Amino acid sequence: MSQKRKRIVVAMSGGVDSSVTAALLKEQGHEVIGMTMQIWDYASFTSGHGETFGSCCSLDDVHDARRVAESLDIPFYVVNFEKDFQQAVIDRFCDDYFAGRTPNPCVLCNQVLKFELLLRRARELEADYLATGHYARIVAEGDGYALCKGLDPAKDQSYFLYTLTQEQMERVLFPLGGMTKDEVRAHAARFALRVAEKAESQDICFVPDGDYVRFLEEERGAGKMDGEIVHVSGTVLGRHCGTYRYTIGQRRGLGIAWPSPLYVVGIDAASRQVLVGEKEHLSVGSLTLHGVNWSLSAPEGPLRAACRIRYRHQEVPSTITPLGGGRAQVDFDQPQKGVTPGQAAVFYDGDRVLGGGWIE
Ligand SMILES: Nc1ncnc2c1ncn2[C@@H]1O[C@H](COP(=O)(O)OP(=O)(O)OP(=O)(O)O)[C@@H](O)[C@H]1O
Known part of the structure; x- marks a missing residue:
C-alpha cells in the first residue's frame, strides 16, 4: 500500500484485534470506515437450560464495535448477513456433520462472508481496501501477491485464509500480520480502547457453549x-x-x-x-482434496510442500499432485494420524501459503 491517504473499510468484530487495526490505520492518516457483520441472531439462542448468551455474543460485540468506532471518530455501519451466514456457513456445517465430515466453518466464513460479501460492500463504498485483524501477511511479489504466515507463530491464521485469490489480496490488508498479540494489546492500551482486556473469541462463534451436538439436533432434528x-x-x-x-x-x-x-x-x-x-489404524499416507485454491496459478505437475491438515497440526513434508477439476492428491513423507474429511489441508513453502483445499 502506498503512503497516500486511502479509504479503508475495517471489518470490526468488537474484539481487540480489529479495534487496534482500525485505530492504527486511522493514526496513519487513512480515511477509515468501520463495518460489522451481523451474522447470527444470538437473541434467539439459548443454552438449552433456559439462559441466553446475550451477554457474551453478537449484540454486545456490535455495541463494542460501535463504541470503538465512536471513540475513534470514524463512520460505522452494521451489515446484516444473517441469511448469507446461514446458507454459506451454518447449512454447510450441518450438511458436513450429517455426511460424516467434520467441518471447518471459519474457512468458509472468511471465504464467503468476509472476502466476497464484505469486500464487495467495501468496494460499493469506493474503498481502496478492506482491512481485518487477522494474523497473516500479504506480501507484494512480482506482479502478484503472496499470502504468508503471521509473524507470531502462536497467532498465525494463514491456515484459515488459503482461499484468498490474487484479486482479493490486491484489495485486502492485514495490518497486524507482523505483530505479536502482546504488541497488539499494548497498542490497545495506548489507544485506550475499552476492549483492550477483552477475551479471545471462541472456536465456533455460533456455538458459544461448545455443545455442537445440541446445535445440530436443534437445526436438523435428532x-x-x-x-x-x-x-x-x-x-x-x-x-x-x-x-x-x-x-x-x-x-x-x-x-x-x-x-x-x-x-x-x-x-x-x-x-x-x-x-x-487401534491407534495404528489412524495413520494414513495420503489424502485427496477438492475445491483447491492455488495462491498463484495451479502447478503443471507434482510439487513439494509442507502440508498442514488442521489448524494446529505440525506441518509434514509432502508431495502435492494437482488432479484437475479443482482436486489434488497429497502424499505425506510420513503417515499422519487424524486425517479428517471436511477439514482443510493447506500447503506451505516456508512461510508462504501455496494453496489448500477440502479433505475428502
Ligand atoms: N462480525 C464481524 N464483523 C466484521 N468483521 C469481523 C467479524 N468477525 C470477525 N471479523 C474480522 O475478522 C477478523 C478475524 O476474526 P476472528 O474471529 O479470528 O477474530 P479475532 O482474532 O478474535 O479478532 P478480534 O479480536 O478482532 O475479534 C477480525 O479481526 C475482524 O477483522
Missing part, C-alpha cells in the same frame, strides 16, 4: 443417524445415537469395553456406521 459401532476387523461392538457425534481420532465417549484403546477411524454416513480401530 434420532436420524443412529447406527452401529464397528471394529475395523468387521466385528460389531455396539450402537451409537448419531454419526455426527463423532470425529476422526476421537477416543472418549465410545462406551465400549475393549482390551486396547479404540479410536474413531472412519464415519460412513450412508450406512450410519462409526468405524473404530
